[in-house]
Amino acid sequence: MPYSVIDHTADIGLKITGTNMPDLFLEAARALVIEIGADTALSEKTVRINVDGYDYEDLLVLFLNALIFEIQTRDFRVSGFEITSLSKTGIRVSVRGAHGGKPLKENIKAATYHNLNIIKNPDVYETTIIFDV
Amino acid sequence: MKDVRTTRIDPFRLKIERHGKMHTHGIIYANSDIENYLLNDQAVNQVANVACLPGIVGPSMAMPDIHWGYGFPIGGVAAFSMNDGIVSPGGVGYDINCGIRCLKTNLTHEQVSPVIERLVASLFITVPSGVGSQNKAIKINLQDFNQILVSGSSWVIRQGMAPEKDIECHEDYGCIKGADPDSVSKKAVERGLPELGTLGSGNHFIEIDTVDEIFDKDVARAFGLFEKQVVVQVHTGSRGLGHQICDDYIHQMIAVAAREGISLPDRQLACAPLFSTEAKKYLGAMASAANFAFANREIITFLIRECFENIFSKSFEKLGMDLLYDCCHNIAKIEKVKSGGREIEVCIHRKGATRALLPGDRRLPYKYINTGQPVLVPGDMGRESYILVGSEKAEDTYFSACHGAGRLMSRSEAKRHANERAVVDGLKLRGVHIIAASRATVVEEMPDAYKDVSKVVDTMTGADVAIKIAKLKPMGIIKG
Numbered sequence: 001m002p003y004s005v006i007d008h009t010a011d012i013g014l015k016i017t018g019t020n021m022p023d024l025f026l027e028a029a030r031a032l033v034i035e036i037g038a039d040t041a042l043s044e045k046t047v048r049i050n051v052d053g054y055d056y057e058d059l060l061v062l063f064l065n066a067l068i069f070e071i072q073t074r075d076f077r078v079s080g081f082e083i084t085s086l087s088k089t090g091i092r093v094s095v096r097g098a099h100g101g102k103p104l105k106e107n108i109k110a111a112t113y114h115n116l117n118i119i120k121n122p123d124v125y126e127t128t129i130i131f132d133v
Numbered sequence: 134m135k136d137v138r139t140t141r142i143d144p145f146r147l148k149i150e151r152h153g154k155m156h157t158h159g160i161i162y163a164n165s166d167i168e169n170y171l172l173n174d175q176a177v178n179q180v181a182n183v184a185c186l187p188g189i190v191g192p193s194m195a196m197p198d199i200h201w202g203y204g205f206p207i208g209g210v211a212a213f214s215m216n217d218g219i220v221s222p223g224g225v226g227y228d229i230n231c232g233i234r235c236l237k238t239n240l241t242h243e244q245v246s247p248v249i250e251r252l253v254a255s256l257f258i259t260v261p262s263g264v265g266s267q268n269k270a271i272k273i274n275l276q277d278f279n280q281i282l283v284s285g286s287s288w289v290i291r292q293g294m295a296p297e298k299d300i301e302c303h304e305d306y307g308c309i310k311g312a313d314p315d316s317v318s319k320k321a322v323e324r325g326l327p328e329l330g331t332l333g334s335g336n337h338f339i340e341i342d343t344v345d346e347i348f349d350k351d352v353a354r355a356f357g358l359f360e361k362q363v364v365v366q367v368h369t370g371s372r373g374l375g376h377q378i379c380d381d382y383i384h385q386m387i388a389v390a391a392r393e394g395i396s397l398p399d400r401q402l403a404c405a406p407l408f409s410t411e412a413k414k415y416l417g418a419m420a421s422a423a424n425f426a427f428a429n430r431e432i433i434t435f436l437i438r439e440c441f442e443n444i445f446s447k448s449f450e451k452l453g454m455d456l457l458y459d460c461c462h463n464i465a466k467i468e469k470v471k472s473g474g475r476e477i478e479v480c481i482h483r484k485g486a487t488r489a490l491l492p493g494d495r496r497l498p499y500k501y502i503n504t505g506q507p508v509l510v511p512g513d514m515g516r517e518s519y520i521l522v523g524s525e526k527a528e529d530t531y532f533s534a535c536h537g538a539g540r541l542m543s544r545s546e547a548k549r550h551a552n553e554r555a556v557v558d559g560l561k562l563r564g565v566h567i568i569a570a571s572r573a574t575v576v577e578e579m580p581d582a583y584k585d586v587s588k589v590v591d592t593m594t595g596a597d598v599a600i601k602i603a604k605l606k607p608m609g610i611i612k613g
Contacts, residue, residue, distance in 0.1 A: 007543035009174045009201040054387060057400070065380050072265055073324045073373060105573060107264040107334040107613075109227040109376040113383065113400035114203035130203050132227045132376075133335055133544070 003031035011133050012108070017126045022083045024118065024125040025060060025091065032064055032131075033071075033078045037105030040077035042098035047076055049093045057116045059091050060127070064111035070095065072108075077101040108133050134181040134398055139171070145596035149177065149193075154396065155184040160192040162530075162596055166588040167197045170541060174201035176208075182398040183211050188218025188407075190472050190479050194530060196486050197592035198539030198584065202226075204401030207485035207540075210533045212470055213407065215478045219395070220412045221404035222382040222419070224482040226463040229378060229419055230426035231337075231370030232304075233460060233509045233536075235520070236434055238441065239453030240363045242343040245608065248444055249341065253566050253609040255440040256339055260433055261331040262613040263570025268330035271432065278326055279314040285424030286459075289431040299431065301498035302456040304488060304506075307427040309466070313417025317374070318381050321418075325374025325425060330432035334574055334613030337369040339437065340511070342518060342605035349602045352522060355504045356457060358603050366511055366518065366605075367433055370463065371426040378422050382415045407480055416465070423464060430459060457520075458507040460487050462536045470531050481531050489523030489534040489599055508599055512538050512586030514578060514610055515563050519590045521599040534599045538586035544577040551579050560610075569612035578612060 006013035014031050018024030033039050049066045053059040070076040078097040085092045109132040118127045134154075139147035139161060147168060149159030159180040163171060171177055176199050183205055184193035190212045199208035204223035213219050245252065261268045273281070281288045286307030289295050300306050332339065344362040347353045358364075371378075386403035389395075389411045397403060405412040434456070438449035445452060465482045472479075490497050490506040497506055505522035512518045516538075523532060542550070553572040556579045560567050569575045593599040 005545050007546055009176075009540050009543055010207055011203060012544065053384075054391075058384070058387065062384065069320060069324065069377070073320075075265075104264045105571070110380050112203040112223075113387075113403070115399060132203055 002027040006128060008130055012131045013128055014131070015126065015128045017124050019124065021056065021125055022086050024127065025063060025083060025086065026081055028060060028064060028129060029067055029081055032067060035106060036071060036108055037102065038071045038077050040079050040097050040101050043079045043096045044098040047095045049095060052090045055088055056118050057113065060118070061111045061113055061116065063091050063093065064129070067095065068108055068110065072104070075099055106133060134178050137178045137181040139177060145592050149181050151184070154398065155181055156187065157184050157189050158192050159184050161195045161199060162197045162592050162598070164588065164592045164595060167592055170584055171199070176201045176206040179204070179206040180209065182402060183209060185398045186213070186219055186221065186402060186404060187395055188214040188216070190214050190218070190470065190477070196533065196535040197589045198485065198535040198537050200539045202484065204399055205482065205484040208535065209484040210481065210486045210530060212479035212481045212531055215407050215480065218407050218480060219404035220407055220415060220465050220480050221402055221482065222379045222386060222415055223401040223403060224484055225379065225419060225465050226484055227376040227379040228370040228463055229375035230423035230461045231463045232426060232430065233366060233368045233462065233511055234430050234434065235457040235507070235509050236365040236367070236437065237357055237453060237455050237457050238363045241361045242363060242608070243361070245341065245363045249566050249609045252341065252440065252444050253568050253611060255444060256437060257568040257611045259436045259440050260339060260611065262333065262611060264334045264613070266331040266333060266613065267327040271330045273329065278322065281329070281428045282314045282317065282421035282424055283312045284308055285427035286431040289428050289435065294435040295431050299456045301500065303427060303459040304461050307431070307459065309420040309423040311417055312420035312424050314421055316414040316418040317378060317421050321374050321377035321381065324377045325372055328372035329425070329429055331372060332369050332433065332613050333372055334571065336578060337613050339611040340366045340607050341609040342366060342607050344603050345517065345606040346604040349600065352504045352602045356507055356520070356602065357455065358520070364605065365437055366509065367430050368511060369429060369433065371422040372429065374425050375422040378418045382418065385411055419465060423461065427459065458509060460509060462487060468531070471528065483533055485536050486533045487536045489527050489532050491523045491527055491532065508534050510535055510537060510586060510590060513580040513583035514567065514607060515560055515565060515580035516586060518605040519586065519601060520603040520605070521590065521593065521601055524597050524600045526597040527599065530598055534593050535589050538583040538589055540582060541584045542582040547577050547579055547582040550581065551576055565607045565610060567610040567612065571613070574612050
């Protein structure tokens with residue numbers, strides 16, 4: 001399982017693992033989509049998320065929050081992702097899916113920076129993200 | 134900071150000694166019951182982390198409903214010098230001016246009890262609630278929206294949706310000064326505009342209560358409260374507008390903190406010196422979201438009054454539906470406090486805490502000048518809520534008190550403990566009728582997921598920060 005839910009008193013914590021940095025970002029995005037209930041089988045449109053940040057942790061928060069905005073404010077439902085570029089200071093992602101669809105399961109206000117640290121182990125990247133709900 | 138220890142200094146307070154990078158000590162309001170709850174999470178470490186921020190005045194404090202947040206602890210109170218202190222968007226939180234109000238009626242439990250199911254159903258249908266809820270009945274353009282950001286509840290009153298006398302029953306008269314709509318991003322406007330007049334989800338609610346017990350007859354009379362009276366509590370905030378503003382400014386302030394050489398124990402505490410341009414812009418945007426939240430609760434109140442009018446076939450004026458008070462839980466405000474024997478201006482962050490002004494305070498409306506401000510403390514869905522006023526030692530907390538029961542159990546733990554049917558049936562046995570937009574919310578918000586609010590309130594009263602005026606018991610609940 002590339003992610004697991006960890007106990008946090010007030011909010012939601014997701015522990016994410018990936019085989020490399022792009023994989024970690026994709027698994028984090030997929031975990032968010034599953035937890036929030038924003039998945040769809042439709043691939044009618046592509047939304048592009050381009051964000052620039054200070055480092056990988058900052059980029060992860062910015063990317064997830066941009067995704068939350070598309071899902072919650074613009075009613076986008078997600079069928080897949082493609083990272084077109086990822087560096088330490090920028091990420092470009094194509095998000096496939098469709099507007100409208102089933103109601104969300106959970107309201108997530110934002111991904112937070114609380115204790116956020118991307119750890120590189122010999123064969124896996126991992127991080128824990130706290131989401132304000 | 135990790136593995137921070139506390140020592141007990143009296144039956145109602147714990148102290149974190151200054152150590153490491155802390156600029157001051159920490160004080161947690163906790164009796165022995167609350168102290169046991171503290172073992173479960175990282176909230177104590179977060180009190181110590183806040184003490185590491187520059188320009189902090191007095192201790193880093195936490196009220197007894199303290200629990201693990203994301204940067205500041207929930208229940209945190211900290212003041213920062215206007216000269217060398219900071220403002221931290223994460224110290225206010227994503228739901229800027231999440232707050233609570235209490236609306237009185239002249240109805241009794243006996244009158245409302247036979248229609249409680251109809252009333253709850255009517256409120257659930259009328260007030261948009263749940264994840265991503267929008268109020269399509271409210272048509273406003275960008276100009277109106279900016280007016281709301283600048284003027285808060287008074288905009289709602291100008292539309293004829295509430296009586297003028299509501300305004301004096303708000304913290305800061307329903308409008309935080311200094312709002313600057315130009316400091317609010319387009320994304321924040323897009324996220325917030327359709328959500329005006331909606332309850333949202335999570336721990337937000339409308340609750341119909343009965344006054345179960347009066348502790349102070351004189352103050353209760355001055356507040357217009359009597360035994361068996363029905364009142365309505367509304368808990369919600371600035372919805373997506375506040376979330377986006379917080380998100381926008383935390384990112385900016387990570388760079389500002391680096392530029393200013395501010396060492397952050399947790400990036401979520403990103404902050405800017407109060408004299409900086411970034412801090413001024415954030416405070417302008419924060420005030421905008423706070424004013425949106427006041428207006429949001431005022432519009433929901435308009436809808437609640439309509440529901441009562443329909444069910445009881447009387448005008449809301451004849452039903453005595455006057456506002457008792459509306460107060461903020463998540464806010465940073467410029468206030469004067471005593472420090473070192475003199476009065477200084479500071480920026481007080483209340484992250485899950487309520488202001489508690491004492492009798493005679495010039496910021497109070499005339500009607501509460503002799504009593505002090507009503508402090509509204511909602512409990513969980515099944516147990517009591519309280520109405521307090523500040524007491525002598527409130528000066529020690531910069532006139533702050535607890536804002537609720539405080540979570541005890543994570544949402545996933547709650548789901549492991551119960552299912553929706555069991556929670557609804559359990560509430561029914563306690564005489565509480567609930568309708569929720571989401572089954573998951575009912576379980577996540579079950580009574581056992583929260584501390585016993587009476588223990589929280591007992592800590593505040595034991596420490597002489599507040600005194601009890603009345604206790605409320607729930608009858609009906611609408612959850613998002």
